[in-house]
Amino acid sequence: MDGIHDMGGMHGFGKVEPEANEPVFHAEWEGRSLALNRAMSYAGAFTIDVSRAAIEELPPDVYLSSSYYKKWAVRLENLVVKLGLADADEIKAGHALHPGKSLKRKLDAAEVPNTLTRGSYARPAKAPARYKLGDRVRTKNIHPTTHTRLPRYARGRTGVIEALRGCHVFPDAAAIGKGEDPQWLYTVLFEGRELWGDNAELTLKVSIEAFEPYLEPA
Amino acid sequence: MAHDHDEHSDDGHDHGSELSEMQLRVRALETLLAEKGYIDPAAIDSIIEAYETKVGPHIGARVVARAWSDPAFKRALIEDASKAVLALGLLNRVGDHLIAVENTPKLHNIIVCTLCSCYPWEVLGLPPVWYKAAPYRSRAINDPRGVLGDFGVKLPAGTDIRVWDSTAETRFIVLPMRPAGTEGWSEVKLATLVTRDCMIGTGLPRQASEVA
Numbered sequence: 364m365d366g367i368h369d370m371g372g373m374h375g376f377g378k379v380e381p382e383a384n385e386p387v388f389h390a391e392w393e394g395r396s397l398a399l400n401r402a403m404s405y406a407g408a409f410t411i412d413v414s415r416a417a418i419e420e421l422p423p424d425v426y427l428s429s430s431y432y433k434k435w436a437v438r439l440e441n442l443v444v445k446l447g448l449a450d451a452d453e454i455k456a457g458h459a460l461h462p463g464k465s466l467k468r469k470l471d472a473a474e475v476p477n478t479l480t481r482g483s484y485a486r487p488a489k490a491p492a493r494y495k496l497g498d499r500v501r502t503k504n505i506h507p508t509t510h511t512r513l514p515r516y517a518r519g520r521t522g523v524i525e526a527l528r529g530c531h532v533f534p535d536a537a538a539i540g541k542g543e544d545p546q547w548l549y550t551v552l553f554e555g556r557e558l559w560g561d562n563a564e565l566t567l568k569v570s571i572e573a574f575e576p577y578l579e580p581a
Numbered sequence: 582m583a584h585d586h587d588e589h590s591d592d593g594h595d596h597g598s599e600l601s602e603m604q605l606r607v608r609a610l611e612t613l614l615a616e617k618g619y620i621d622p623a624a625i626d627s628i629i630e631a632y633e634t635k636v637g638p639h640i641g642a643r644v645v646a647r648a649w650s651d652p653a654f655k656r657a658l659i660e661d662a663s664k665a666v667l668a669l670g671l672l673n674r675v676g677d678h679l680i681a682v683e684n685t686p687k688l689h690n691i692i693v694c695t696l697c698s699c700y701p702w703e704v705l706g707l708p709p710v711w712y713k714a715a716p717y718r719s720r721a722i723n724d725p726r727g728v729l730g731d732f733g734v735k736l737p738a739g740t741d742i743r744v745w746d747s748t749a750e751t752r753f754i755v756l757p758m759r760p761a762g763t764e765g766w767s768e769v770k771l772a773t774l775v776t777r778d779c780m781i782g783t784g785l786p787r788q789a790s791e792v793a
Contacts, residue, residue, distance in 0.1 A: 368697060370719040371696075371719065372719065372722060373719040374719070376715040376720070378716055378731045379711050379714075379732065379783075381732060382711070387632055387637075387706065387707055388629070388632075389710075391604065392604045394628075394632070394633070395611055397707075399610060399620060399625060402619075403614065403619060427715070430710075431698070431710065436603065448617065448619065453617075457609025457610070458609075458612060459617045462617075463617030464617075469618070469619065469620070470624040471621050472621065472626070472627040477674070479631055479703070480675065481676030481677075481702065483676065483677045512696060514696055514748060517746075528751055529678070548751070558722075558723070559723045564726065566742070568742075569722050569743075570744070570745050571746045571748045572746070572749035574749070
């Protein structure tokens, strides 16, 4: 969706402000917000694509004015209700008022060290890759109202296939319950000026990781 | 928006009343999910502890130091970083599709995730606030030299910039250039030069003179 999360190239957000000696979490609840999301994901309540989409669906004013881990907490509240794992009255009460549903599994403390590794999203290919190294490709001018990983700034632009990354779960399908629908993934390299015109310095290069359905031959 | 001020006060810099509101809100959510039987609070504690004490940029620093010391490891790292990092033995498992990109005198690499916050957690830990915030995500891809300026970094004019937008489940780590004057240094000592930011591309390694 063409949401506020798709920030690449926007103006007006000001300078980057690094914080010296930044703590991992700025408050106890931040860590719990992250960990609750991780534990529910482990339990099979949702996939990474469903959870990203749920952040993107936050109203723009909420997205911009909420800290990162607040967005995670609100996303989790919204998701458990949307997925029927809890009811809105229970979120309000802060207690279970009805029995829970059955999830795939439950994370216990002993298993946590084994869950710090990122899951694998590579899948067997259904068909040979359509593009090879060095091919010129154009990204499609798509504007799905649902989740996509093709950023707006890189739509309708011509670039070059720089790397093949294998066949991966396709987020656009997985996020809306259409299964994993694995697709080839490529690194597509663009000249800065193809994306930004004369605003980009002459030698800038920018790449995205692009799924095959995002691309057409150029 | 009547709550505009409150909405802003939990951004990590101003711990106002929003903080306690969020504390209560997240605690309520945890209680609910535990009572439903979905989560075990002990596992929640354990995840937090892992990210506060075990996983962090010290892991990436050891990877970079090894690459600086061992040309065969560096080749393996560039070829397949997931495999090479696993072989290093610092981690029991490494996720797929970790990709190391090498800085040279001609080319400086920068990593960003414009759509969310994708970051190589296994080797760098959790991302800093700025990495996940609008200024970096919006500007890193169209004004990377300006963003480097925000970090106090000035590259030589002859160094071109390449930005990697992490738009899929591939994850990137920058292999910075080994600082001059570090010949004969041990890997452990070299690792002290490797900052988190130099592995994102928003910084350069410490100079030899900066460590004892």
